[in-house]
Amino acid sequence: MARPTLNDDERAERRQQLLRAAHALFRATRELPSVAEIASAAGVAKGSVYRSFSTKEEIFLALLEDSFSGLLAQAMEHIKALPLAAPEAAEAFAHAYADSLAQFPDLLPLAGMTNAILEKNLPLDAMVQFKTGLAEGLKAAGEALESGGRPFSRGNGADLILHTWSLTMGLWQALDYPCALRPQMQSLGLQILDRDFMTELRIAVHALWRGALSV
Amino acid sequence: MARPTLNDDERAERRQQLLRAAHALFRATRELPSVAEIASAAGVAKGSVYRSFSTKEEIFLALLEDSFSGLLAQAMEHIKALPLAAPEAAEAFAHAYADSLAQFPDLLPLAGMTNAILEKNLPLDAMVQFKTGLAEGLKAAGEALESGGRPFSRGNGADLILHTWSLTMGLWQALDYPCALRPQMQSLGLQILDRDFMTELRIAVHALWRGALSV
Amino acid sequence: MARPTLNDDERAERRQQLLRAAHALFRATRELPSVAEIASAAGVAKGSVYRSFSTKEEIFLALLEDSFSGLLAQAMEHIKALPLAAPEAAEAFAHAYADSLAQFPDLLPLAGMTNAILEKNLPLDAMVQFKTGLAEGLKAAGEALESGGRPFSRGNGADLILHTWSLTMGLWQALDYPCALRPQMQSLGLQILDRDFMTELRIAVHALWRGALSV
Amino acid sequence: MARPTLNDDERAERRQQLLRAAHALFRATRELPSVAEIASAAGVAKGSVYRSFSTKEEIFLALLEDSFSGLLAQAMEHIKALPLAAPEAAEAFAHAYADSLAQFPDLLPLAGMTNAILEKNLPLDAMVQFKTGLAEGLKAAGEALESGGRPFSRGNGADLILHTWSLTMGLWQALDYPCALRPQMQSLGLQILDRDFMTELRIAVHALWRGALSV
């Protein structure tokens, strides 16, 4: 019930509070909670949510944004520390990247819902902002990749990052299952899809980078 | 209103009728139509839909399945016709695959909604069936790839197919935008995301295969 | 829970059932009840209401329409029975009309809300239909008035009916008060507004008709 | 943020400031604006509105009051200048009155919402005050009418004024339409309702006065 005008810090904190609540609920159910649930989990009134977010979908997007930029920051570090030789670089990145991804367990579930949600009831500017952040991250990572004598012409670095992220997202969606199903997969002839996502990701990213760096 | 028992053919035809209607509606709106809309477009009553599908999401999944198996069938052909040498094979597949994909314009929009829907209100067996079909297709394509003296051990062929599909799906999701946004992308600093999907897909798949075949 | 397809009669009956409920609630509170209240008063589910009316405002309008056409029908009778001489006709109509009006006690409260509601969330065609009914009634009554040797040129009869209805509606609004206030009006210097609506209406309509017929 | 106590002038000025803002917004949209909109248009905080008005509806009523008393003042002038002979007086008033009314274009839209709002969430004393003002105006105008040898007994003058206002309000409501509809009225069989309000008002008021003065 803070009444005085909020300054920017307080406003941000309130926002975080809601995001934390939404995040926790999403993690528990893997479904986007209702605004009422978020509000009550955050201990505020329903109407107050709309002070920080103008749409339920905006909350969703902010969640995704947070996780994604966290991953991107780590990726930047990995890129800067990469060995010069192509084969080693490919392998090193694949492993480091997969390890980083493991730290953001909700990122992929969230990303998997993005497209279904993105066109639905999201103010255009919110989406622009989201995509802009994405674009900037890709560009920065791409440039880091290009500097350092690698075989990239201008922009190809960002391409590789984009493809890596795409591969990640797609692979996760292909291998994702409701928990209920997991134990029976072997007996159902689904061995081929019963892979450890992380292992598979390393292999795939490794191949992608090997190919991209071998020009 | 009493109707004679439907035989299997009639039952299958009814099912196709509904799928055609649902498909047409989805193509037009890119949103999953309501059961009422599907029923009316197919010329049957709402309740009758539930004789063919036990859940709305099942309809969605069947649609995806159809498109996907169409693509897979074409991919099989491409694989069988692939040159032996790795670099040529990589390039040939990338192009042929992208061309095939263009023939299933609704496949990726559908696939992009799968995860958001998959865990929600879908009978387990429907999902098992879907995933089984997927697994079989991957396996068959993988085996085709393995036969012919390529550098694959058992199962690696299917891996590559899986990764290719994942990359496709992920890339599409990363590059998809509401039409409203498309024209302004250059001015918004989103050049990096304003790519032609098909071009980008060819590049990425080419790299992935080059890497995978270069072991 | 009637399940079979409703025929027109049943559909009309369902509609009436809802209107009766809405009417009763309006009479009790003089406020437009919520859809939930109407539904529960009619013993149906909220969603079922939208089977008969596409908007809450449509319910309101239908209520008004019913009352209004009832009044109009009676007015037609009065008009046909009117003496030919102007002064007598004016007086006779004023009295008969006021008496008829008393039989539709909710008509004016409803009419008083029309303008505030009419432009808000009402499908255009619903409004067109309402106004068309109004126009037809006025026209018919006007023609009845014109036939019979009265001093009207084509259309003036409808004019007088329109003016009469306008005067009625306006007068009611000017003299309407919350019950809470009624007893204190004398002491508040509001004698001039503490009139008996019916009496006042008779006087006013009498004057209007006398003037209109005295050309 | 502490502010010095406002004296009466400042208080009145603040009130006017809010009313001007509310008026401008209402004129633009023909809907009662939200408190937030009024406040922001007036350049004050939402909470401050409640220092001048205890309810949103009070703002609305004050607006109506202002317009109405403006009209009444002009009507008084017309009445004082009226010719003595009944037929001439009736005609002169009808024209002068309609012309005056045109100077208050928001008066009737506001009046048309009064009843829907009046009983809802308005402190009794606000309503008493409003009605008292109305009563006084009617009485004054009525007395002006009575003085000057016209055929009125005590109070009948006010009656005529009341009836005139009623007729005005009612007629406006009967002839008011959403702009969207206006152009199509001829083709919809609504000719009878597609009248010019001002013309119609002159005719009706003329008839009413002719009748009232012809006793």
Add this chain to the structure above:
DNA sequence: AATGAATGAGGTTTCATTCAT
């Protein structure tokens, strides 16, 4: 006095699914 954050009731509408006929 002024502010504007917080409140939270309240309202409309949609839609997947059921099931009596």
Add this chain to the structure above:
DNA sequence: GATGAATGAAACCTCATTCAT
């Protein structure tokens, strides 16, 4: 078998008003 009426749970969002600072 087919039908479509009925259901009723959600869900989102608005907004007048309060009140701590």
